[in-house]
Amino acid sequence: MVRLADPTHVASEDATTPDARKTAGAARRQQRLWYHLGLPVPIPGRMPAPRQSLAGGEGRRVDYRKKFVVEPDSKVDLARVDPKFTGKLSSEADAKAELDAHCERFTKLQYLLYADGTQSLLVVLQGMDASGKDGTVRHVFRDIDPQGITVRSFKVPTPEELAHDFLWRVHAAAPRRGSVAIFNRSHYEDVLVARVHELVPKEVWSKRYGRIVDFEKNLVQSDTHILKFFLHISPEEQLRRFKQRLEDPARQWKISESDYTERDYWDDYVRAYEAALEKTSTERAPWFIIPSDHKWFRDLVVSTIIVDTLEDLHMRLPQPHVNLADIARKYHAADAKGSLG
Ligand code: ATP
Ligand code: MG
Numbered sequence: 001m002v003r004l005a006d007p008t009h010v011a012s013e014d015a016t017t018p019d020a021r022k023t024a025g026a027a028r029r030q031q032r033l034w035y036h037l038g039l040p041v042p043i044p045g046r047m048p049a050p051r052q053s054l055a056g057g058e059g060r061r062v063d064y065r066k067k068f069v070v071e072p073d074s075k076v077d078l079a080r081v082d083p084k085f086t087g088k089l090s091s092e093a094d095a096k097a098e099l100d101a102h103c104e105r106f107t108k109l110q111y112l113l114y115a116d117g118t119q120s121l122l123v124v125l126q127g128m129d130a131s132g133k134d135g136t137v138r139h140v141f142r143d144i145d146p147q148g149i150t151v152r153s154f155k156v157p158t159p160e161e162l163a164h165d166f167l168w169r170v171h172a173a174a175p176r177r178g179s180v181a182i183f184n185r186s187h188y189e190d191v192l193v194a195r196v197h198e199l200v201p202k203e204v205w206s207k208r209y210g211r212i213v214d215f216e217k218n219l220v221q222s223d224t225h226i227l228k229f230f231l232h233i234s235p236e237e238q239l240r241r242f243k244q245r246l247e248d249p250a251r252q253w254k255i256s257e258s259d260y261t262e263r264d265y266w267d268d269y270v271r272a273y274e275a276a277l278e279k280t281s282t283e284r285a286p287w288f289i290i291p292s293d294h295k296w297f298r299d300l301v302v303s304t305i306i307v308d309t310l311e312d313l314h315m316r317l318p319q320p321h322v323n324l325a326d327i328a329r330k331y332h333a334a335d336a337k338g339s340l341g
Contacts, residue, residue, distance in 0.1 A: 062087060064304045068288040070281035076274045078289070083234045085291035092296035099139070099296070102303035107143045109310040113178060114148045116315045119223040120175035123306065124183045126192070127231030128269060129259045130241040132292050133184050136231065139299045140306065141182065150175065153184040166190040166208065167215050174219055187212055188228075191276050196268045209279040216285040226285035227309060229302055230277060231292040235266055 070076060089095055113121065125133040137151055152173040161169045167187055175181035191212070195205045216226055233241075242259060245251045281287040288305060292298040 064301045065288070065308060068290060068301065068305075070277045070287040070289060072282050072286075074278065074281075076277045076289075078232065078270050078274055081232055081289050081291065083232045083237065083291050083293040086294050086297045089297065089300075092294075095296050095300040099300050099303055102300075102307045103140070103143045105307050106140075106303065106310070107145070109307065109315070110144050110148050110180060112315040112317065113180065113310065113313075114145070115178075115317050117178035117318070119225065119313070120177050121180045121306075121310065122175050122183065122219065122224050122226045123180065124186045124188070124226070124228040125231065126186060126188050126229070126273075127292065128233060128238060128266075129262060130238050130245075131231035131233045132295055132298055133231060135295055136229070136299060136302055137182055137184060139295075140303045141180075144180065148178070149180045149182070151182045151184060154186055154189060167211065171215070175224060177223065187215070188276055188280075192269065192272045195272045195275075196265050209276070212280050213282060213285075216280070216282070220284040225309060225313070227305060228281075228285065228287045229305075230273060230287060230289050231298060232289050233292045235263065237293040238263070 113119065125136055127133055141149060141151075150173070154169070157166075157169065170183070170187040173181060173183065191205050191208050194200050194208075195202075220226060242255070245255050277287045277289070288301075290298050290301050
């Protein structure tokens with residue numbers, strides 16, 4: 001666990017006026033809480049060092065956000081991204097300790113997000129069938145307090161949903177302040193499956209990219225942080241996973257023939273994904289292309305990017321809104337006496 005400093009090093013004796021002493025005392029209490037939460041303690045004038053994955057091996061660090069982000073207005077060619085990429089790591093065992101550490105930190109950061117209550121996080125998961133959207137939810141979010149998180153899986157729209165604009169059902173599922181929302185599939189289906197299968201004419205879906213960018217900008221301006229992950233798998237890996245489902249009685253119920261027939265449209269989906277990633281990756285709502293043939297690498301990268309993003313917010317626990325000394329004096333005086341003897 002990274003601890004940058006022991007808060008007891010931050011002294012309030014230097015503060016000369018009563019007001020300054022009070023402020024220094026509050027800062028010290030805040031830092032002590034921070035320390036007990038296992039988070040890097042911010043020292044005035046010193047920012048925590050950016051956290052990066054150790055996956056480069058041999059001490060070389062990899063910044064997954066930089067490595068896998070789709071730069072705004074850049075060209076996307078998915079054929080150039082190897083879905084089997086794992087950097088210098090070669091097995092799940094190499095990644096396990098780091099994933100465990102991220103899950104632990106994510107729990108604490110989510111607690112701060114909730115306590116702070118002013119901002120939220122939206123995680124969008126997209127990918128072909130069997131790319132691992134459900135698995136990512138299970139593994140990366142496994143330790144999060146269920147009270148602070150919502151998961152919404154977007155399926156074929158209902159008649160009620162179709163009677164509204166395509167963003168209606170999505171907006172209603174956006175995270176409330178203080179919480180995390182996961183979209184398992186999302187409004188992007190309306191420029192993916194809708195485009196590939198011509199569910200609406202081109203003049204309709206082609207205008208949706210701009211509407212999506214505007215919609216996400218609106219969320220960002222309402223203090224929602226947005227991270228969008230495209231789980232990139234190869235067609236061979238997809239077929240391998242389908243076969244595993246076929247052979248596993250516990251998962252046979254998941255199989256549908258359309259999963260197989262949809263493979264005929266693979267290239268069309270690739271083109272639709274490339275267009276969506278190019279047109280809607282923005283600085284404040286970026287897309288990341290995650291090599292996902294190896295599930296453990298996918299989980300490691302997604303968790304790293306989420307934790308790094310939340311740590312960059314430098315969230316603080318809110319100050320207590322009561323006078324703690326007064327409360328202790330009023331209601332715990334008997335305890336104090338008891339403990340004294
Ligand atoms: P699983 O991995 O369990 O199969 P899934 O997300 O593929 O999960 P399904 O119920 O198999 O879930 O499929 C949901 C389907 O809903 C997908 O084929 C998806 O393309 C479709 N869908 C989602 N949103 C829309 C939309 N806006 N318009 C049309 N189809 C949509
Ligand atoms: Mg499916």
